[in-house]
Amino acid sequence: MDIVLVTTVIASLFLVIGASEPLAARLGLPQSVILAALGILIGVGAAFFLRTDLTDALNPVAEAILGLPIRSNVFLYVFLPTLLFQATLGMNLRRMIDDWVPILVLAVVAVVVATLGVGYALSWVSALPLAACLLVGAIVSTTDPSAVVSIFRSISAPRRLARIIEGESLLNDAAAIALFGLFMGFVMLGVPDPDLGAALGRFPLLIVGGALTGWLAARLAVRVMAQFARHERAQISISVALPYLAYIGAEQAVGASGVIAVVAAGLTLNLTGPGRLPPQAWANLREVWDLLAYWASALIFILAALLIPRLLEGVRPGDFALILVVIVAAIAARLVILFGLLPMLTLLRLSPPVERPYRVAILWGGLRGAVTLALALAVTESLRVPVEVKRVVGILATGFTLYTLLVQGTTLRWVIRRLGLDKLSPIDEALSRQVVAVALQTVREDVARTTENYELPREVVRSEAKRFGERLDQAVHAAEESADILDRDRITLGLIALAGHERDTILARVRERTISSRMAEQVLSDADRLIEAARTGGRLGYQRAARRSVAYGQGFRATVLLHSRFGLSGPLARLTADRFERLLAQRLILRDLDGFIDARIRRIHGRRVAELLQELLSRRVEAVETALDGLRLQYPGYAEELERRFIRRTALRLEEREYAAMREDGLIGAEVHTTLMADLAARRAVAEARPKLDITLRRDELVRQFALFSDLDEATLERLCRAFRTRYVNAGDVLLQKDSPAKRVFFIASGAVELEVAGQEWRLGRGEMFGQMAILLKRSRRAEVRAIAPSTLLVLDEARFRRLLTRSAALREAVRASADKRGIDPGEVLPDLAPAA
Structure with a gap:
């Protein structure tokens, strides 16, 4: 085939892509529908001009179009990795984790239900073997919800709902292709009635193998990219190679799912890349992938649509009845999930509530597209599949795809309007x-x-x-x-605006490099939670989300368990350092929000709402300060190191701004500016490195770090180390309750606690003790003690504590100081100290 003609055809397809977007906007249709329609017209037109006698001038062009090397492996190995990888890079994974239950239900359970539903329905009404029917079910079960997602965004649908649909679009391709591979094997081997238990039993192996392959490939790629910190184009080039190598490695070397490998690689890069790559390099990498995915998505629709006339050759009248069966079975399976299983998960509080209009929109927006056609094409190309099976599979998959595009796709926006989803509340x-x-x-x-x-x-x-x-x-x-809006609603709208401004402020601080990219992902997730919580739960929802942003999650509890039971301190140290930096970033952002309330919200919602928002903001600031105090008491000096790092980064940002201004004013030339920026980049790499937090201390080291025991001899210290018992606690744990018997004394090796006595509160940190007063006064405890940070405590029973008290003057002095602080007569606690008082 003439390379000039092929190049001309491909360049012309890009012209079609460029024209499809404004055409779709003008017609009010999804772009995928426009691309598919144009692809069908091009394919039909090429076949018409090749077979007609009207003119022979266009025959070379028609031959080039119909002769394009479009095979199923082109879609699966060239376009699909690009689409899946870009989808993972563009997702907010921390928010996706919040909704993992409905995402997995729609992406995995719905695919299995659709595969079984369509497969068994076809087996009842056709002469096809069950394996071939299930193969058709797997092919048509993958959805392309890009159209409904884009429409949801245009009508300001809840972000959480759009996020669930995006998560489904990412994972359902993987599940459907994995099932396709299983049933394709049965069809090629001539197994008419496959063992579903054995088939589905292999399904987890495909997923686990692909996930491990993608994770390892991404970890290696990130490590290499981190070494090329000053070479942005090299980093982007490595990212382009990553999904293809992960896909091919999983499929050819491991025998696992290549789709899962690409998804796992993208998720790993999404989670680790922002913390290992420069912010601008990460932003540019995302932009490159957005463009690549846009081209891949458009080309895959056009090229797949070119195949439709070929796949529909040999259609018979009876095939239309089978297409109708596939349509009914697929919609019925989707109905079971959306109107049966999803509401049940909502009742069990495992899924966010999805209102009925949105579920109808999701149902009608389940379009099929290029992946379905590519899988059908793979069946028709196989030499080991019977001819009649190839014909029927190609026709059913193509007919069902045409139905979803031409019927559901063209009426989707009308359905949205009929449901009233395009109107403001x-x-x-x-x-x-x-x-x-x-x-x-x-x-x-x-x-x-x-x-x-x-x-x-x-x-x-x-x-x-x-x-x-x-x-x-x-x-x-x-x-x-409209002045009759309730104050409650005004507060809700004000909180949504405040959280939105908080998100914008975070983005501005990231661009200025005041906040690192690693922390940006976390604090942006917190801001998104605040927006959604305020929208769905109003003031109470906002307060719950605010408390969650400073609370210790399940991850901390797991790392504390690893540290205490198995001595693995790395995960706990990393999460603790992240928490330090996250709280400092939150404090920085919150202090910028007062002006927004006074300047903007007060003018729109009035003084009362503004004052209430100021009060809520003050509570958040107080909660952040309390959490920071707990960490400072737990690890004194580390917060200071992070603050010094912040100052150094701010100074470098200001220095960079000055160099840019001098370059624009012509005070320095390009060569000087380049040299200065290279030096600044080297210093920035050093300044941005986060100081290491060391929490690995043995019991004897913990004991020796206490100033209370500084005057003890070595033999006494060794006996004391054996006498102590170590206890690890999480933030929020109540250590001592009021009126409980006094039996033990606690020494804080790391962490912080809060004591409440008669309405007064004290905070104690590393090197301090509590519980001694009740023992020495021989009465029940009057204080309630609660941990305000994950803490390591050394516990000593009453008898050993009294013996230790007689040997340590430093400990006696600490007891006396503690009694003075609480207004207790030292002579009442330790009579021997009365003269010293």
């Missing part, structure tokens, strides 16, 4: 009127100042002011009509 509608009124008042003031500065003619100013005033009066009147 009454609260949002009222808010929009008030926002317009406030914005126009601000614009009028700015325009007045501008006209004064430019000394425009009074007649022009007066006429334009009149027109603008009429619009302002209309906006104010509309806002007054």
